[in-house]
Amino acid sequence: MPELPEVETIVRDLAPQLTGRRIDSLQVTRDQRVLERLIRHPTARQFVQRLRGRIIASVTRRGKYIVMPLAPRPTAKSSLDGDAESERLIVHLGMTGHLRVWEPEEAPVKHTHLRAMLDSGLELRYDDQRQFGRLLLGKQDDLVAARAFPARLGPEPIHGDLTESEFADLIHARRRPVKSALLDQSFLAGVGNIYADEACFRAGIRPSRWTHRLTVRERRALYEAIQDVLENSIAARGSSIIDYVDGFGLRGTNQEKLLVYGRSGEPCLTCGTPLQGTRLAGRGTVYCRSCQR
Numbered sequence: 001m002p003e004l005p006e007v008e009t010i011v012r013d014l015a016p017q018l019t020g021r022r023i024d025s026l027q028v029t030r031d032q033r034v035l036e037r038l039i040r041h042p043t044a045r046q047f048v049q050r051l052r053g054r055i056i057a058s059v060t061r062r063g064k065y066i067v068m069p070l071a072p073r074p075t076a077k078s079s080l081d082g083d084a085e086s087e088r089l090i091v092h093l094g095m096t097g098h099l100r101v102w103e104p105e106e107a108p109v110k111h112t113h114l115r116a117m118l119d120s121g122l123e124l125r126y127d128d129q130r131q132f133g134r135l136l137l138g139k140q141d142d143l144v145a146a147r148a149f150p151a152r153l154g155p156e157p158i159h160g161d162l163t164e165s166e167f168a169d170l171i172h173a174r175r176r177p178v179k180s181a182l183l184d185q186s187f188l189a190g191v192g193n194i195y196a197d198e199a200c201f202r203a204g205i206r207p208s209r210w211t212h213r214l215t216v217r218e219r220r221a222l223y224e225a226i227q228d229v230l231e232n233s234i235a236a237r238g239s240s241i242i243d244y245v246d247g248f249g250l251r252g253t254n255q256e257k258l259l260v261y262g263r264s265g266e267p268c269l270t271c272g273t274p275l276q277g278t279r280l281a282g283r284g285t286v287y288c289r290s291c292q293r
């Protein structure tokens with residue numbers, strides 16, 4: 001599943017191609033069941049009607065969500081349209097979703113569910129084989145009220161949005177295994193299974209440790225490790241684990257740099273001990289019994 005670094009990479013790729021572009025027309029799959037599954041809010045019909053003719057004001061990220069605020073309709077009273085008030089197109093890629101800009105003459109790949117023709121002459125397309133992704137359109141408050149978007153998303157762990165002392169307070173207040181805290185999007189936005197395991201390894205902390213039992217030094221190490229693994233992965237254009245590709249359809253290279261994720265049973269790259277695989281917070285978890293305490 002694409003996590004913060006993968007979504008950040010896509011957002012950076014798409015921003016220059018989409019910012020200021022108008023969506024002239026839309027084409028969606030005829031499979032109503034797929035459509036209802038993907039478009040969580042509003043209805044598929046309203047989604048298409050309300051998106052047509054809109055201008056994408058910017059392309060941003062919040063946690064694992066791609067957030068595209070739309071310019072106010074020309075008829076709307078624009079003076080009242082603050083950031084929280086403006087409508088936005090939001091995409092969550094789920095497991096296998098891809099959002100990319102294509103040349104119109106390129107044949108759509110299998111499982112292309114949405115095509116938006118842009119005034120640049122290019123097409124924004126969404127394909128998703130397993131259909132765990134979701135597409136949302138509306139004002140933030142309405143999406144939360146419709147339970148289509150989380151009411152509470154934790155702070156962004158990078159870009160200086162979270163200080164070390166804020167992180168220490170936050171994690172100390174949560175009495176549960178470190179791994180489940182890291183996966184909880186209302187605690188930190190954007191960290192998933194890959195980077196939770198990688199951060200724990202770098203910090204030398206077992207994922208099963210209780211958050212409120214971490215020492216001051218361990219909390220600091222974890223704070224730094226989270227930022228390191230996310231920023232390093234962004235620099236490597238994300239981890240292509242299942243079928244993640246960036247905004248140009250290319251694979252990232254960070255999967256080659258992962259130290260524990262997906263390496264259960266293989267030797268620890270630091271000490272040579274076979275890495276331990278287990279289940280924690282309902283997810284496959286890998287750690288080193290000797291390096292992580």
Ligand SMILES: [Zn+2]
Nearest residue numbers: 268271288291
């Ligand atoms: Zn080790």
